Amino acid sequence: MPYRISRLGTVEIRSLDLDRDLDYYVNVLGLQLTAREGRTAYLKGWDERHAYSVMLTEADRAGMVRLAFRTVDPEDLDYYENRLRQFSVKYDVIPEDYRRGRALRFTAPSGHVVELYNEMDYTGNLLPSVNPAPWPEGLKGIAPPRLDHTLVTAPEPPKAIQFFQDVLEFRVSEMLVNPEGVPIAAWLWQRPSPHDIAIVPGRAGGFHHAAFAVDSAEALFRAADILTMHKARIDYGPGRHGITRGTTIYFFDPSGNRLETFGGYTAYQMDPDCRAVKWTTDQIGPAVFYYSQELNETFLSVYT
Amino acid sequence: MLSAILRSGAKVVFGCRGGGCGTCKMRLISGRVDHGRCSAAVLSEDEKGAGSFLSCQARPLTDLTVELTATNRYRRPAEAYWVTIVRPVIPGPATPRRPCEQR
Numbered sequence: 391m392p393y394r395i396s397r398l399g400t401v402e403i404r405s406l407d408l409d410r411d412l413d414y415y416v417n418v419l420g421l422q423l424t425a426r427e428g429r430t431a432y433l434k435g436w437d438e439r440h441a442y443s444v445m446l447t448e449a450d451r452a453g454m455v456r457l458a459f460r461t462v463d464p465e466d467l468d469y470y471e472n473r474l475r476q477f478s479v480k481y482d483v484i485p486e487d488y489r490r491g492r493a494l495r496f497t498a499p500s501g502h503v504v505e506l507y508n509e510m511d512y513t514g515n516l517l518p519s520v521n522p523a524p525w526p527e528g529l530k531g532i533a534p535p536r537l538d539h540t541l542v543t544a545p546e547p548p549k550a551i552q553f554f555q556d557v558l559e560f561r562v563s564e565m566l567v568n569p570e571g572v573p574i575a576a577w578l579w580q581r582p583s584p585h586d587i588a589i590v591p592g593r594a595g596g597f598h599h600a601a602f603a604v605d606s607a608e609a610l611f612r613a614a615d616i617l618t619m620h621k622a623r624i625d626y627g628p629g630r631h632g633i634t635r636g637t638t639i640y641f642f643d644p645s646g647n648r649l650e651t652f653g654g655y656t657a658y659q660m661d662p663d664c665r666a667v668k669w670t671t672d673q674i675g676p677a678v679f680y681y682s683q684e685l686n687e688t689f690l691s692v693y694t
Numbered sequence: 695m696l697s698a699i700l701r702s703g704a705k706v707v708f709g710c711r712g713g714g715c716g717t718c719k720m721r722l723i724s725g726r727v728d729h730g731r732c733s734a735a736v737l738s739e740d741e742k743g744a745g746s747f748l749s750c751q752a753r754p755l756t757d758l759t760v761e762l763t764a765t766n767r768y769r770r771p772a773e774a775y776w777v778t779i780v781r782p783v784i785p786g787p788a789t790p791r792r793p794c795e796q797r
Contacts, residue, residue, distance in 0.1 A: 450735075
């Protein structure tokens with residue numbers, strides 16, 4: 391089975407106060423502001439090649455508006471359109487969006503608005519495309535190179551997990567199974583990494599976090615320093631997940647949305663024939679927070 | 695409000711501290727607050743009218759008496775959340791209620 395999704399392309403996050411939150415996303419998280427149109431700001435990590443990966447939209451609530459996956463090739467969009475029809479999934483064709491081409495939009499059984507697209511303006515990263523340096527100088531804040539993954543909540547995780555597996559052809563890298571052997575949480579991938587999206591139990595449409603890559607232990611601790619210097623609300627970390635092996639800091643934006651710096655440098659790479667790793671619910675502690683070996687009280691109850 | 699409550703030594707559960715998640719929602723018994731900026735998804739106008747407020751956002755305008763809710767009254771081991779949230783989910787079709795929606 392070929393890869394048809396190259397990455398989690400965009401997430402649209404709600405902000406209770408766009409001016410305030412934009413200052414945080416640009417100066418503390420350290421994303422690049424690429425445009426602001428009305429109530430929405432468009433941002434991205436410094437190493438992302440397309441026009442944007444994060445949309446921050448002012449609203450009367452926190453949470454996620456939608457998430458979008460970018461397909462590898464334009465034809466993959468037609469392939470998925472056929473699959474959506476085959477599985478009788480209702481979808482809309484969105485002819486275009488800001489600096490983006492045609493997209494398919496549907497609601498997953500988890501209650502999330504999901505889009506698939508291929509075309510987005512290629513703007514390049516912050517480095518020259520000829521003879522580049524390894525990283526750009528003058529970055530602000532944590533300055534993660536890119537958006538990595540998102541974790542969302544679903545009232546019936548097995549149904550949502552199956553949808554992503556069957557219809558969108560994601561594969562499970564790791565899962566948490568209850569004593570009856572039912573997967574109640576799963577980490578799903580297409581890009582050869584531990585996950586592009588993960589699903590845990592919770593309310594329909596719930597937004598647990600969006601994660602940004604940090605590429606070294608030095609960057610992880612520097613991120614924790616920066617969050618603390620700005621009195622940001624750290625939820626957990628620096629630490630490590632048992633699941634995915636990634637290092638982590640969970641923290642909240644000023645509207646209460648959880649974000650993560652995810653240390654993909656400690657995570658493994660999936661191969662197409664890798665089989666899912668199982669975690670049992672009695673080991674939920676080390677599965678989620680490896681060093682403290684117990685779940686904190688916010689992981690499964692606090693999200694937007 | 696939340697800072698004052700924590701300074702008093704009371705152990706209460708709170709979440710995002712940004713007015714987004716609703717974990718720190720409490721009820722006024724007496725007094726008035728400025729609600730600050732709260733997500734309408736976790737604190738509706740009706741709830742405000744009935745005396746609920748998000749303690750991480752609210753500022754006191756008078757002396758207050760407040761009542762904690764089952765969600766934030768005590769710190770509980772994480773396993774309690776796990777049971778609360780997961781048990782109704784698997785394998786039944788019912789939508790679990792978030793702790794902050796429980797009364």
